[in-house]
Amino acid sequence: MTKRYVYDFEEGNKDMKDLLGGKGANLAEMTGIGLPVPPGFTITTEACIYFSENEEYPLGLEEEIQTHLESLEKKMDKKFGDEDDPLLVSVRSGARASMPGMMDTILNLGLNDKSVEGLARKTSNLRFALDSYRRLIAMYGDVVLGLKPERKEERDPFDVILDRKKKEVGVEHDHELTEEHLKDIARCFKEEIKKRKGVEFPQDPREQLKGAVIAVFKSWNNERAVAYRKMYDIPHTWGTAVNIQTMVFGNMGDDSGTGVGFTRNPATGEKEIYGEFLMNAQGEDVVAGIRTPLKIQELKDILPGAYKELKSTSETLDRHYRDMQDFEFTIQNGKLFMLQTRTGKRTGFAALRIAVDMVDEKLISPEEAVMRVDPDALNDLLRPVFDSRKKEEARKEGRLLATGTKAGPGAASGEVVLFAADAHKKKAKDPGAKLLLVRHETSPEDIKGMAASEGFLTQFGGATSHAALVARQMGKVCIVGCGSVDIDYENRVVRISTDKGIVSVKQGDWLSIDGTTGEVFLGEIPTRPSEIEQVLVQKTLKREESSLYQQYERLMSWADSARKLGIRTNADTPEQSEQAVAFGAEGIGLCRTEHMFFGGDRILAVRQMILASDDAGKKEALDKIFPMQKDDFVGIFRVMGERPVTIRLLDPPLHEFLPHTEEEIKRVADELGTDVEQVKEQNRKLREANPMLGHRGCRLGITFPQVYEMQVRAILHAACEVKKEGIDVHPEIMIPLVGSQGEMRITASLVHGAAEGVFRETGIRVSYKVGTMIEVPRACVVADEIAEIAEFFSFGTNDLTQTALGISRDDVKGFLPNYLELEIYPVDPFQRIDFDGVGRLMKMGVRKGREKRSDLKIGICGEHGGEPASVKFCHGIGLDYVSCSPFRVPQARLAAAQAALES
């Protein structure tokens, strides 16, 4: 038996997407469940593949099409090309996945110089028939015959003719053209085709059809489609299906119309039919936006019967597909026809509500609900947002000044501050102050001022700059790399170049930034924190008062029972820890002790330590830092309770702590009672060519063990103190930048030595672990040797990405944009784990580590730990947990659950 290439809509169903494409399968499905679909048939993707390879129809296709066409004629009781009552069809492409770039649609196929008159007679509407005909000629000329503008700056040749005609007869709008004009235009269109392409517009409807089908087949391999498939990794061998469907017309008078709808509200998730329509119009008109469409509910008054049928059809679709559908419909002379349905896109709010509601409606299981919500969308629910009407007003008032790289979602509005120290001071004086830190870029010394601000706007830096990193860490709103912003620190003014010239914003003026879109607005736009944050973190809203929170909580509980990965957080303070626990963190995966080194008194002591010329001086300084560090840890342990707390010992190179400007150097020298030259000399000595690869991490601990010793003592003294309060704490001490067994052995024995000292002094023992970050490639290669000593691993994928790829995150600005554009990297490797490179090194590290120590606990604490695809990857390679910033904990929980359910 020869292969079959054509299926009637009655013969397919929604599971035949591979063969019939998405559109064809859903048209068949709707037909099958008795919904009013204009009859038609689908030519399979296999026919397309055959055509792509052989540049001709497969054997038998021509006949099959003929047979199905005849059966359609019978069904409709019309003849294709009939001079009195022609059957008209549309031809549409439809691949498995929605794919832009391919030929989309040709309408009104079957019209010619004769049948157009039959249509006019049959519908008693000459104008409608002529208009349909000239549209067919233009569409066919364009997509099948390839009559396009020859140069970019040219307009569409058919539009040119149309406009010339309107000018000639002195009318402004299309609908003012008379029937005679339209007849003339059709003629001109045909002449243009003949002149430019040397062929006649085909009068034989079967020739028209064959031309259209081949055009669809060919569009599968056009440049844009190929590029798109490459980008999204869609196989070139999938092919596209072709749908041939009886035409229905929404422009047949006042009892006709066309529209699009959703089975639920795609913005809020509310269970209601939602959408828009236009009476007496075709699909094109809705898209063109010349007339304002009506809300779907208004149809009730206009055509109550059609409305009722539409509503019930919507409910059927929703129930049948067990998901919100996005559909197209046409009403022809009062009768409803469904032209398309597919799963609809939705906001995070809607996704959450629909998933939870559908479980309640017993349409889906809790596991399915978990799979239905995009973790990134969930993230949106946690961010403060602008009042949307006020934002729209601001936009209309021309207050949108600039757009930068979005680096921390949410909305923030505040007084512009240019110096972190000022922000800190202002906030201390007035805790209610709303501040926006605007800088060239931020640095670790700005931490306190950043904490005091609602958000950050930087002129330089990318999505992985310091400001972006801290924004994710603190859950702040952030826009970076906003090049049209120019900061004049001296005069304390920000100058923003806009279309209308430069806008000057003085320190103290208000700006508003939308980190979800990257937009910068002049003046204030009111914001509010997310309901979930209000319930969980601020506790200003009761659980029972927020239905959003309740939906969130139910979804997360389903997620938690599905997931296998543990979720921890990266937190450096008790406040962050508390937030993270509220968001569901089960421990701390990364507590960066150096952030604690930057506080007011501390930085002075730290600098004193660095500048001390002998061990005694260093010890004196460390003795000052010790009680402060201890108190930090006490606070964190109290919040985290019995949850594990992984604390990384000092990591950055020492010169990061030294002052660099002349002024600062002088101040520090004064404060420490030393001279400027000594500070400068030390600065010079510690300066490095490549600090990222320099004297840092465990290299500091090995050359300068006193610091690590002090830190271990502070951690364990704090642990003992909190244990005395009755809390069974679980500190995990993490050594950064280990690349060899020797480093691990020496630092672990330093830790154990210091620990025994603390236990002797306090008379209390706490159980603790010693492990390491895996963040240089060599650590992956010798992970077995390291695991002989390390009790846990934590992948530091930020640095592992930098070293494995040989790329400094701070220096990518010059080439990363090109690399992404040229698709050398599919995505920014600092955002999503580079699965093929870094990912394979991680796999090697896991395998080798567990070879030597089967119960080795392995996590990840790089920025990637909160990125959904990366979380799934971590699940796949068998990590025990991921750790991310507090605000990304919910999305990591969800991604982890999805990973577990997928596998």
Add this chain to the structure above:
Amino acid sequence: MTKRYVYDFEEGNKDMKDLLGGKGANLAEMTGIGLPVPPGFTITTEACIYFSENEEYPLGLEEEIQTHLESLEKKMDKKFGDEDDPLLVSVRSGARASMPGMMDTILNLGLNDKSVEGLARKTSNLRFALDSYRRLIAMYGDVVLGLKPERKEERDPFDVILDRKKKEVGVEHDHELTEEHLKDIARCFKEEIKKRKGVEFPQDPREQLKGAVIAVFKSWNNERAVAYRKMYDIPHTWGTAVNIQTMVFGNMGDDSGTGVGFTRNPATGEKEIYGEFLMNAQGEDVVAGIRTPLKIQELKDILPGAYKELKSTSETLDRHYRDMQDFEFTIQNGKLFMLQTRTGKRTGFAALRIAVDMVDEKLISPEEAVMRVDPDALNDLLRPVFDSRKKEEARKEGRLLATGTKAGPGAASGEVVLFAADAHKKKAKDPGAKLLLVRHETSPEDIKGMAASEGFLTQFGGATSHAALVARQMGKVCIVGCGSVDIDYENRVVRISTDKGIVSVKQGDWLSIDGTTGEVFLGEIPTRPSEIEQVLVQKTLKREESSLYQQYERLMSWADSARKLGIRTNADTPEQSEQAVAFGAEGIGLCRTEHMFFGGDRILAVRQMILASDDAGKKEALDKIFPMQKDDFVGIFRVMGERPVTIRLLDPPLHEFLPHTEEEIKRVADELGTDVEQVKEQNRKLREANPMLGHRGCRLGITFPQVYEMQVRAILHAACEVKKEGIDVHPEIMIPLVGSQGEMRITASLVHGAAEGVFRETGIRVSYKVGTMIEVPRACVVADEIAEIAEFFSFGTNDLTQTALGISRDDVKGFLPNYLELEIYPVDPFQRIDFDGVGRLMKMGVRKGREKRSDLKIGICGEHGGEPASVKFCHGIGLDYVSCSPFRVPQARLAAAQAALES
């Protein structure tokens, strides 16, 4: 049958080192070939291992020792502990490999209060007997009974007693003590042992013997021995043997003596007995250095018979062992005894000559000769050297001022110059000038000045600093990190701190540096280039006039027929290429085009290119550079002929080419007719946080394809031009820093595009290859994907080490010394490939690369390419070639041959 633990010297041979230790096996071998060895026996290493594990003798050992001792008594016709004519023995440890830290020797065992008198009578030498006895008591008290100083600052307790006695009786030297004094001293020694250790010095010789044997066993596990084994990876389970041998005495009068000798001259390799001896002395006296020993030839006049026997014994040993031996002998009453033999250490000159001579003498095969010469030693033969007498004079005159880190072997003497530009100018004026560049450190801009100098001395930097690197590249003498040198650029004076105060050396004064030892001398010391260089490079010496050259040439020809690895060179100029070819390079493995960018006119054009604000400006600058680059390549291609020439496209970040000091910036701005601010601004823009991981390598080629295009055009235009001269050139174009297939695809197609253009323009085609450096870990991980496009790989192990270990070579100074001391790294990973980390990544790269392209050509062009152990590693993992600086080519050839012969 129980295991045997003791072997008479008659029973063993030199191949039984595992069981009898090195010393025991060689004593047995000498006995076996009839040489006069004092009789004795060896307790096996297995007995030691048993003792280490069980802390007692294995079953039967006690009896075996007794049996062998009795047989020894019979052989010597003396009794152990006999009151009239006692048998005396020595007890010596002897592991498989010579190993410091273990107990070495106890002499005169068998003496006690009674037998000492018998010995006196038998030898008619009471003084000799008493002196022997007190020495036994002291040695035994020290090594067996552990009577040592209790605190560091204390002296040896036996020395204290001896000195007290001498003071008491008013004499200065030991030999002035009377027999009565010696008797008294022995008594005091015994009392001291009793007092401090609570035991008597054992009078029973068998107890003495057992004590000594156990002391040797225990010394196997003492701290120093364990640490040594750890460092050199010697298994702890090897154990040491114990040799018990009849004592012979070189201090029995004027017909007795003792000495050490070599079967050939260890300095020159000449075939002659060589060594020193002392008449009427024991081994200790030779070591103590109180008396000046005589040359071995002088023995001929003193004891002609013994000399004749010694000479013939030496010849026998040399012939029998088929290698130069280092032996110890004693003459007792005119009779020669051999006490030890082993393979002797030798200079590079000697190693070469001995190896070649022994082939001529048919003692060894050419392959064995190749294995006999240490590649590092070979390297020494290529360096200029000081006239050794003149250097000794300088030392005696107190002209040795300082010592730094040796970074380029050889000797250089010249006028001190503090600025590279001055060196360049001076040399241009006076080509005969001998200059020594003295700087804080050097940088790429100094290249021309460095080429003009004989050597470099830097205050800062380590063995992998820029100066060291260039020294190896250019074959210059170099000392780096010489901290006692202080350079005052302003006053053009170098101040060197010495024991005797500060020595000021003005620019223009002479210094001499020995890069082989790290020594810095004041004034001139005459030097000469190595003979091999005189023959091969300078061509000032004829081949037939240099026997050293002839030996070298023969050894290298044997090496070349053994080796499988190709040897190429890293060379950037025609001169270097010529040198390298003279030294045997078979191609260029790395030609760094950026070195060509630093010349006088060029750097200006390069800066113009970087500073150009638009493509037209850039093109104008590139058009200026093009002909210069082309000429460079023409020169190199002409020298290299049909050998492959691998040219790396531009690699360093652009800011390396910009001026940095205020003064330079101003000059450049003037030269280019642009303003200072623009230069500064560009400098700021291009500055990077971690330039090693920044915008460089193929990232430049991708974002700024015009440069690569210009370079490819220059290479291939040059290739076509030289091909027209009839030379079939083989350029290989190498893309740096590739880490993904995308980078390789884009740059390769750029190369092919430019190449086709050149072939069209010239009407000539040359065959060329496109490949990549493998220098980031990701490249190893995805080597299969890269090999789909790359036609060759070249491991850039400098950068691969930096990225795999996460270490910036420029910033290691703060921790590398600690790391080496703590044995975290066995050796500096920038000197020798880190086999366990970087090495495994390389293996992965080779495996994956060849998986996809079985004929993939793979080499290495990092600094490691000339280091012998690394060369052997490269052979082991199947590379096709190594590439190193011209002066390291011979040693790489030799190492490659050894690797092939070993495997």
